[in-house]
Amino acid sequence: MTHMEALESFCPTDDAVMPGPYREVAAVQAECVAHLRRQMPLVLGANVAVVPFVAAVVSESLTVNGAIAWCLALETLTLVRWIWLRRQMEGSGRDHRIEARGYIFGSLASGLLWGLMGGATIAAGRELEPLYALMFLCGMVSGAIGSLSALPRAYAAFAIPAVLPVVIVYFLCGGLANTAYAFAAFVYLCVNLGYAKSFSRTLADSIALRFQNAGLIRSLEEARGRAEAESAQKTRFLQSASHDLRQPLHAVTLTLADLADQLPASLQPKVNQGLASVQSLADLLDRLLEASLAGSGLVEPALGPVDMEALFAHLEFESAAEASLRGIRIGFRANGAWVTSDALILTQILRNHVSNALRHARSRVLVAVRRRNGQIRIEVWDDGPGIEEDQHKAIYEAFYQIGNPERDPARGRGLGLAIVAGMARVLRAERGLCSRPGHGSVFHLTVPPATAPGPRAETPRSAAPYGPAADAPATAAAMLAGRRVLLIEDEAGLRAVTVGLLMRWGCEVTEAADAGAALELVRSGPAPEAIVSDLRLPGNEDGIDAIRAIRAATGIAIPALIVTGAADAVPQAASEAISLMKKPLLPGRLKAWLEAVL
Template identity: 45%
Template sequence: MRLVLGANLLMAPAVAVVVSPALGVWLSVTWALALSTTACLRWWWISRLQAPRSRSGVRSQEIGYAAGSFASGVVWGVLGIAASRIEVGFEPVLITMFIAGMVAGAIGSLSTIPTVYWSFSIPALLPISLLYAIQDTSGEVVYGFASLLFLAVNLGYSLNIGRTILRSIELRFENEDLIQSLTAARKTAEQENELKSRFLQSAGHDLKQPLHAVTLLLADLDRHLSDDGRRTLARAQQSVLSLGSLLERLLEASSPAEGRLAPKRADVPLADLLSALAFEFGAQAETAGISVRFRPTALTVETDELLLTQVLRNYVSNALRHGRRRVLVAARRRGTSARIEVWDDGAGIPAGQLTAIYEPFLQLRNKARDARLGYGLGLAIVATIAKHLGARHGVASREGRGSVFWVEVALARDGPPVVSRGPETAPARASAAGRRVLVVEDDPVLLQATADLISNWGFEVRGALDGEAALNQLDEGFEPTVLVTDFRLPGDFDGLMVSARLADRLGRPLPTIVVTGERIDRDVASRDGIIVLGKPVIPGRLLASLTSLAGGGTSP
């Protein structure tokens, strides 16, 4: 409105100068003062306006705008009536053009409220249009009706503009409401997802605890059975491991953004990693009747050992499910990287499905959802982990001939050779003789099962239900070579704190295996001499870890 009123103030003296020869100075000046006074009064009224707080306040302001526009329109209409009385000259046409220009120009500024525009344009242009329409000459009559048509078109155009402006304002608020609704919905979803993740983390530990106990008890039962019984036992073990694998993968899939996937890089000898996998999958391969060969390698890579192990574990597990007779795991140098490949001789993958197999829960040849063939999460987890590691991964396959899955990780920088922590093959019982293992576990059944299993492997074992009981074992003269401890313990100490307290009392580092169903801080847990095993622990992996840590120390 200030722009419109400013134009009125500028136009008033200019129009007065132009029409003064025809209308006279006194009438022209009087008209200019009337238009300027009207514009100034409207400006003053607008400057005092405040945002209305009620519907009646809105209506009052609308009436005020219309009244001001009507007053301005009347002043312009008076000029038109005065011009129509001029019988000769160009001034009547010129004044009519001035008024028509003002009426047309006001559409953009006043049509936000069409009644305000109508209040100005009708008194401004209608009088002169009617006066011309009732004249005697045909030219003036045509000119008058053309002016009336011009006015009608502008009135209709202002209605359309008003509707458009109103709709744009409605859309703006609808969009703001939609954004607020989406923001609230996203916040609610994030809160629900956080609650779900917390629940799964808490429930995961409670669910893994009995699975862990069953796994160890079944492993200890092996020595009491005949060959037929062992075959049945192997199937039972496979069922328990499948359940544990599904639980772990569901927990991983439910929280893919967990900080635990942040890589903790270190130099990792591939010989140790492949040796642990050989222990882990030995029984499963024997049950499936598949020959699994891990080709020896001296390569050392710089990566996160736990994350890389999970990738290879998923690859080997898939190969054992889909292979027929043979599976090969091998590593070879490719420039500054090491490519680790898992070959199988299974049915292969169609060329058009090589990308789709990384989608969660997609299984090409398991429409019946047979749990023995997995759950379709392994390769999706591989893709997620590889992204966090910054590692390339892929697959090549020929239908009917088999597949090879691979992952490439950076080789370790040149430096002192990393000493392998574990043997290539399973250790004999005599190699463990004389090693002392302290097991700390607050579940008496699980403590006994773990102690019996480790004792059966030829280790000397003592047990403790909490951190204080573990320290009491030192007072009784038992100095462990390796500590096997649950992470969550009663009292003031967790498993890592018990390890640190025992090490202080012994005056030397204490190699420790932390067995947990929780997602602990891997930056803390990945110190030298500490291995973290997730529940349920595969007995072969526990034995490999024990042998690795005990072999690196000296018997007291």
Template identity: 40%
Template sequence: MLGGMTTQNEHNAIEAELVNASFRNANDLNFAGVLILSLLVFVVQDATPWWTWLPGLVFLYLVTLLRAIEIRRYRRTPEYRNSRQWIFGQTVYSGLAGICWGVVSTLLLMYLPTALQLFVLTVSTVVAATTASEDIVLVLPPRVFILASISPPVLWMLIQDDQMYIVLAIMLLAFLAIVITIGNKKSHLFTEAQHLRFQNEFLAKELSRQRDLLERTNKSKSRFLAAASHDLRQPVAALMIFLEQLEFEQHLSIKGKGVLEHAQQATSSMCSLLDSLLDISRLDGQAIRKSIRPFSIRKLFDEMEDEFRQLAEQKGLRLKFSACSAVIESDRVLMGQILRNLVSNAIRYTPAGRILVGCRHRQGMLSIEVHDTGIGIAEDQLPKIFEEFYQVDNSERDRQQGLGLGLSIVDRAARLLGHTLTLTTRLGMGSSFALTVPLAKTGVAKEQSAPLQAATAPVLAGRLIAVIENEGNIRAGMNNLLQSWGCRVVSADSAANMIEQLDSMGEIVEMIISDFGLRGGVNGVEAIARIRQRWGAELPALLFTGDISKETHTLAKNAGLPILYKPAKAETLCEAITDAFGSFDIQKPKNRMSDPNEKVDLQAKCNE
């Protein structure tokens, strides 16, 4: 029996269905029975006294009428009684009807000649057999009817001092036994069919319940990742800012610099994990909105070659990107993320040899392929490699070998874009990943304007920047970091405190950097809006937050605010600030930071 549905519950459900099926055809059988007895009496009435058949016939009509009323009540209000009570009522009426048949037929046999006796026995036997075979749903009422209708004439024949009657009685009993057995088998098949039906219905409900539970669990996981990521990002952001400042301290000893380097490396690993969790959370929660447009794969290859060449050379690997002039239809940011993860994964798991990235045209599609001569993947590990945190040959969870989220992100992003991802691999011989994407119909790519280089960005020195940050450690770190860049800083933990300080200073603020979650019940988007109302709608602003929820992204996007997610390196923060200044100072196109799905690739560092 399936878990979740008890045997008693299923038995009650089947019993109710049996009652319902039996009552649907009950009227036809009842009226047929009383009609047949009436016709039988009509044939033999001249040869028998009236008292042998009239009382029994009248009583059968009364029983049939009461039974019809009961059936009508069931069809109107089946909840009036439970299934057991309905079955008991049917059994009583069947027994009473059987007694009428048994008594009338026995009394008729006493007065009729042999030919008519055989006629009466034949009709009684056919009626009993029909009851057993037709009402296969409930076995108890027909059994009671058969016993009540056949027992009296059989007993009468057995006490007759005539061999023919005895043989007839035995034959009648054997025939009825066979009929009852066949009826029981049919009833058993019907019951089994109902049993399977209820099992299937339960399985469907259980499957639906498990699916809903899985969806709720998945949403809860995404909310948990978002909440946990936010709570972790706050202290990690503060730690990264402080470590960035320590790097420029001149009095650090050689040992101290080594400790700082290890601390930065550990913090970088933690940031990579948080960024990957952010990607997983976005992809699972469908917070990423894909933007499909034509772009040249060659430019993406050029960017990736510059990005990974040094890393490959450090491992002694030959990294080659084949020339490809194709223009594809896809989301450039997500495609870049997919290919970066595939190339990074290939470099990580290729101890020696080469890595080739290229394209093949396949029936109006383009297959972008990443081949390596690495360690390959065993066949029994293939179903697991796209799972979160699973890594081939890294059971010790060495952080230097990555986090095990890259291929999981690749799989999710490919499914989001509707692109087919295939893998061919041989253990010890290497692996080949192929991503099949549609070619652009026009063959012309509409490339976005190149981002403003840091070299042309306005100088930060002397700028008055307002920092609204809920966390004291991050607020202090931001103050020190911005001041080290020559900025003048005013900081507060809420919009009200910031406005109060700016009013008292009497100076014109030149930029706002705000967290999303602030004190005073006003979020960062609202805080920036209030300050802009006082000091100008064109005031540059940046939302610097660890809140990765879809709602926060939507609010910032609607307000036209760029977002930088915590934790971020100092140079990334510097570039975001200069981009925000540049968007107002030199009217550059809306900067890429407004799209939280795209990661910032810093072109130049901000120096001390």
């Protein structure tokens, strides 16, 4: 069915029970009727303005009384149509089929009156008045194409009775000339009906196309909404799965470390291999979660002034062990800069860049801040093999790696730069790469500068975003004998393993399964010198709440560490000057943290 056929087939069935295609046709019809409604004030206004002049011109042919009667009849009809039109404009829940019939009947009545005037004027046989009457009549019929053709029946209802009396009168007058006039008037009528049909089809097609575009936009918006919902659900699943998987990994790590202290040296390599496998799995979980968050669109940056000296100090502390292990000299030059960014997201971006640089550098890595064109550019230099220009875009794709066909996890997962790209989009920061094969690479990130909020204060070691030893290696044995440590952990097996480790290091350990029990222990005995707590605890309070309550009860800012797999705890832990380490936690890192704060 063409759009024109649809417009000419007004279905009397209720729209609510129409099949899908008929509802679309009805929607086009309704919009065509609405278009005609918008045009009607112009049509009626033209009638009001033109009719008195036409009546004056044809008054001798129609007689004065006849002209006046014709004028009054047409003006009265116009008034009635105007009143009806106002009701249609003000009404709600209108039926477009009933409204269309109203336009058709109104156009038919108007066309009959115009045709009556034209036929009577020609029949009077005067010389000039028929010519003037035909000029006005042709003008009205042709002009109505633009206004009435939205509804073809309405135009036909006006044009046919307006022109057909002229054709009949000329034909009845006889003679070759009159017959030719009749034929010309008939051709004129047919041509105008054809133009009106073509105009109507074009209008209907444009309306249908507009509806199709609107439907496509709605479909795209719905698809985007579904994709965003699915992405959010996937991210929540990954976050939940990450935490749930880290708990047993954490238990396995501590158990293997406990066994390592009790097994002969010949079995140490096997235990170390097991610990390396656990850490590799934990690293993969980190990367997958970061990549999911970076691409989910759910991360809203908390922009504010960031002290690059403090941020570089954290990165230097975190990367020192890996740099030493690889024999790489690494330097940091913040040059006293402050930038406007999200501290946690910016730290993660730079951490990925530094990790990538250490993995590929031959002997040196430099992380520096430069001021360029009123912006701050953070650059990470390495003297590695460099990257071919045709791979500069590909390396930001997930799981893409250069020179690692065997997919050795020790050489990375291929997710770090994909995470960088996603997080840079979150920050709306410009990222880039300069590299020459054989001469190394420079990864850079451009962010706005910020004004330092006040004199720079020393950042407490325990307030580092991920703890002062979050990624530090196990340190040499230190004397922790007699140090009082409070452990809050709800899983009995994991609590027992951790207590065993702490006691072998010489610590005096008190243990609790929840926040309430921990607070009772503190109130009934000496205050602990350090607190180690899981984040998720039974009841309504978590580990951060428990630490806050213990500090309030003792009046001492006791060094505290949260061990968790939930990344969303980082901002709250940092604001409370609580260190945070991710599960699974190597015992050496826990030991290093205790040595640093006690």
